[in-house]
Amino acid sequence: MTKQKLYILILVVLSTGWLIRCDHGLGLLESKITGRLHYLNVDMRPDYVESVRVVALVHFPPQGLGDLVYTNSGVGFRGDESSYDLPAPLATYEMVAAIWRKQGKDWDYSNILGIYGFDPINYTFETIPVTLDKSHPVADSVDIYCDWSLITTQVHARSGTLVGSPKRLE
Numbered sequence: 001m002t003k004q005k006l007y008i009l010i011l012v013v014l015s016t017g018w019l020i021r022c023d024h025g026l027g028l029l030e031s032k033i034t035g036r037l038h039y040l041n042v043d044m045r046p047d048y049v050e051s052v053r054v055v056a057l058v059h060f061p062p063q064g065l066g067d068l069v070y071t072n073s074g075v076g077f078r079g080d081e082s083s084y085d086l087p088a089p090l091a092t093y094e095m096v097a098a099i100w101r102k103q104g105k106d107w108d109y110s111n112i113l114g115i116y117g118f119d120p121i122n123y124t125f126e127t128i129p130v131t132l133d134k135s136h137p138v139a140d141s142v143d144i145y146c147d148w149s150l151i152t153t154q155v156h157a158r159s160g161t162l163v164g165s166p167k168r169l170e
Contacts, residue, residue: 029087029088029089030137031087031088031089031090031132031137031138032085032086032087032088032132032137032138032139033054033056033086033088033093033096033130033132033138033139033142034083034084034085034086034138034139034140034141034142035083035084035116035140035141035142035143035144036081036082036083036084036143036144037052037054037075037077037081037082037083037084037098037114037143037144037146038080038081038143038144038145038146039077039079039080039081039082039146039148040120040145040146040147040148040149041147041148041149042079042080042148043148044148044149044151045077045148045151046148046151048102048103049077049100049101049102049103049151050074050101050102050103050104050105051074051077051100051101052074052075052076052077052098052099052100052101052113052146053070053071053073053074053075053098053099053101053107054070054071054075054084054086054096054097054098054099054144055068055069055070055071055096055097055098055099055109056068056069056070056086056088056093056095056096056130057093057094057095057096057097058091058092058093058094059094060094060095060127062109068109069086069087069088069089069093070086071084071085071086075098077100077146088132089132090132090133090134090137091131091132092129092130092131092132093129093130093131093132094127094129095115095116095127095129096115096116096128096130096142096144097112097113097114097115097116097144098112098113098114098115098144098146099111099112099113100113100151111151112150113146113147113148113150113151114144114145114146114147114150115127115144116128116130116142116143116144118144118145118147119145120145120147130142
């Protein structure tokens with residue numbers, strides 16, 4: 001074997017060992033929050049809603065971007081319900097919510113459409129924490145009731161005029 005071939009062989013062996021030890025990125029998260037979004041007062045869904053996402057907050061209100069995880073893409077919102085799958089690191093999330101975005105606008109995380117813990121029968125809100133840990137890396141059935149009538153109330157409240165009130169389920 002010539003010196004040049006031996007050098008190439010050593011180089012290949014060393015680089016192969018180096019590649020095996022390389023960090024291959026973050027990989028896929030095994031932990032996640034899943035559930036369904038149940039849409040109420042569908043007839044009141046404004047045409048200007050472009051997208052809906054699910055967010056989970058470690059602290060509420062958030063103290064920084066590290067406190068927030070959200071679905072990478074929008075969740076279906078044209079029907080009565082849709083499912084979601086939110087990959088999330090192991091942590092306790094104080095709030096899981098659905099938010100909406102207006103067409104042509106950036107995401108505004110205060111545009112809340114529904115919160116995990118919203119009781120549509122008694123119209124009460126109670127945030128229910130969701131914990132992901134090594135023994136329970138998946139939280140399923142984290143269903144969120146989303147009331148389209150809340151959007152109309154939010155928009156008018158921001159303008160200083162509260163017009164109407166959300167419809168209650170009977």
